[in-house]
Amino acid sequence: MGHRLLLVDDEPFNLELMAELLEDAGFESVQAETGEEAWAILEKDGANFATVLLDKMMPGMDGFEVLKRIKSTPSLEFLPVIMQTAVGAAASVQEGLSAGAFYYLTKPFSREMLLAVVEAAVSHWDRHAYFKELATQQIEALRNLNEACFALRTHKEAQQVTTLLAKTCPSPEKAATGLFELLVNAIEHGNLALSFQEKTALQADGQWEHELERRLGSAEYGSRQVTVRFARDPESIRFVIEDEGSGFDWEHYLSAPGSSLIETHGRGILIARRLSFDRLEYRGKGNVVEAQVSLR
Structure with a gap:
């Protein structure tokens, strides 16, 4: 398998669909249904992920809180986070980008859009990892x-x-x-x-x-x-x-x-x-x- 992605969504059907599309394209995925579960995975194993696809609206710890924790943790701050939301309002989008999201996907999105955004995020992570090693x-x-x-x-x-x-x-x-x-x-x-x-x-x-x-x-x-x-x-x-x-x-x-x-x-x-x-x-x-x- 290729790069490892963390998929976070409180809807199991969405997780299964994204995992299938991404794994068909050569990506490995780990799934979490809550923000708390996602953060526990990142705290333990965050260095092994190339990108996070994160649902914004979830009960308990929502996606925005997970994003803030990622960007305030030095070992994770350059990890690309793709936010997903059904809310396309400019204020919602700006909130995520201002907090450090790499990109915003508004549901429903196409397979082509999903893969294009993930590939861009993974390329960004690869460059960061390359420069980190050389540095x-x-x-x-x-x-x-x-x-x-x-x-x-x-x-x-x-x-x-x-x-x-x-x-x-x-x-x-x-x-x-x-x-x-x-x-x-x-x-x-x-x-x-x-x-x-x-x-x-x-x-x-x-x-x-x-x-x-x-x-x-x-x-x-x-x-x-x-x-x-x-x-x-x-x-x-x-x-x-x-x-x-x-x-x-x-x-x-x-x-x-x-x-x-x-x-x-x-x-x-x-x-x-x-x-x-x-x-x-x-x-x-x-x-x-x-x-x-x-x-x-």
Whole structure:
């Protein structure tokens, strides 16, 4: 079996249906019918789960309380939680996203939507686990680094730079998750001028990787670079990322409520702003962003 998921719902039929759909897609599942049961499982074995699918409305300890406990527990705070609810009101959605939910599914949802959201959450968890493992290696020497500048073009180079720079931070795996998201945005939506709508359509057609390679090799976009500047002082660590694109409406993604970001658009910025950095600031037209980690 593949990744292990915790399914939480007070309706046994819903649990059986989700388990069958997810196990057919290669996921292993553990089921809980109450919030209390789910929390007991997570306290004992939380490190072995890649994602939690959590019903919001349950008697006793509801899903929102389980979510708050997950996000306030250091060993679980990066575990992706997909909230499920029959209530689609903006206030309900925003409440969950503000508390750290990865995504919101409104019942009833299709098999395709369920699998797409779970696969996105599991990929997010895999990246976090990868960076967490790498962050434990060769950290000591980087604590003496005060300034650095890097230039990169591709996702692989972004991963390498992220792995190195994250080790300068007090919580390397936490910084790495957000830093990589910002670099990917700078490459894809900055230098390669791929809109969020284009990415969605290309992924649906199975042409996303091909189009990335095509643009990286083109005369129009191929020479563009993303610059990453690192600086440390007694108060903070700062990363300034600049791409050569035309910018975007960054104010929307920094000021909009969580409920307006329920689509895939802006997820990287949301993750960086809420989970990885103490301050995130875009400048000018949006092709420069500064992310800050406090050392106090």
